[in-house]
């Protein structure tokens with residue numbers, strides 16, 4: 228059983244006090260590195276093409292939680308844009324909304340992806356340690372116990388997450 | 403609470419006993435799962451990478467369709483097609499090979515796609531099947547391999563947007579102009595993540611070919627899929643599909659829509675999308691005033707490669723020559739369309755006008771078998787995307803088959819009144 232409650236240090240992808248919207252997959256993982264297939268090698272390129280965030284790979288730590296804005300992961304279908312965060316040890320991504328294919332790829336790879344319910348990610352700015360209950364859809368700031376609501380995991384998302392990824396889950400489904 | 407069309411189709415295919423509503427992630431049965439030459443080889447590789455036994459769950463529901471570059475003009479495409487072919491032979495899976503035409507169109511003609519079915523593949527324009535009331539969806543190669551193996555996949559039920567059209571299309575305005583009009587109004591993100599239902603008398607008057615044209619460009623406004631109100635015209639077309647397999651779903655009266663738009667279409671004019679975005683839409687007459695010289699004209703693609711489109715072009719070209727500065731290419735969507743062109747003497751008309759006619763396929767869309775544009779080249783295309791690089795290095799303008807034909811005759815972007 229994987230944890231249904233995740234705690235971690237929050238990494239906010241912000242600029243001038245607000246979350247950066249419309250970060251596309253080319254900014255997350257540039258197409259010049261698409262030939263890389265080993266997950267371990269992808270981490271160093273995370274946000275490599277996002278202005279002001281080139282140091283991200285050296286600041287991220289195992290167990291971190293990423294907090295992003297609207298339409299995160301728009302654009303191409305590259306799986307590396309999800310895997311590069313896994314490589315750095317990021318355990319969960321919270322955002323206001325995600326690109327449709329990015330969302331599929333994250334869920335299929337067993338990466339918890341959390342959408343905020345009332346588009347209130349601003350409330351999270353300043354929170355340094357977060358605790359997320361995937362089943363109930365609750366985000367808590369560990370310092371002042373402030374709470375934000377997010378969409379709880381659907382059964383499908385939970386099944387894939389618990390089994391590791393889409394393929395592992397598929398093996399169980401049909402033997 | 404009532405249901406929209408997509409909610410009904412997904413409810414019918416949902417494997418669990420739950421009430422399907424927008425926002426919910428559900429598992430659905432996939433009636434047909436396909437892979438094309440682009441992405442197909444990766445699907446085959448995923449099968450052996452992720453499963454001990456690389457056979458598919460149901461051969462009769464699995465297909466390969468080759469259409470991007472047919473026959474292969476590069477070695478990587480040739481290799482990829484052959485990886486699929488060999489795998490398909492070993493597993494007894496049907497292949498619509500390089501002669502067949504555009505996969506989504508072949509699927510409709512051959513009865514693999516029909517009203518109310520679920521159909522996925524590695525073609526990002528598979529949502530074109532909304533034109534015939536089917537739920538089509540493009541997905542990545544891991545998703546498709548998963549469905550080859552299990553017969554199911556998950557889907558997040560999107561919210562639905564409603565568009566009501568008022569009035570009839572003017573005589574000189576076609577289905578392509580209609581969809582360019584809607585993209586121009588709503589913009590490239592206007593329907594982002596939504597299913598769209600389009601209603602109106604004008605829709606009921608469109609034949610299947612014209613519905614396909616409209617349905618093929620939902621992607622260009624960000625839509626998950628675009629449904630034209632399914633009606634009895636589809637019944638006739640899908641005669642060969644078993645009755646229990648096709649249900650024409652209509653939305654419930656109390657279905658919930660996230661947004662509703664109403665547009666009067668009785669005064670719209672022939673339209674053109676200027677590079678580099680499909681929502682960069684103007685009236686053809688505005689652009690005609692600039693007398694922009696054109697180097698090449700392409701008629702075809704999943705948007706305008708049907709017999710209705712090619713007939714329209716031939717009516718305009720008949721007995722006339724394409725302007726000497728223009729290279730004009732016509733690519734039928736499928737072998738069946740090609741056959742009809744031969745039977746109706748259209749190939750002769752095109753030949754006499756000096757047009758290049760190729761075998762069916764995606765042709766000039768993407769970097770298909772009929773060639774690309776060079777830097778600085780101005781191309782008029784009936785396809786659906788004019789992003790830089792999609793059809794070559796040149797500048798691509800998106801138009802209807804009629805505007806393509808008028809322009810081919812004069813050598814500059816124009817409409818009927820400039821002839």
Ligand code: SF4
Pocket residue numbers: 469470504525526527703704705763764767768785786
């Ligand atoms: S014609 Fe173009 S858009 Fe349509 S399926 Fe082929 S490559 Fe895709």
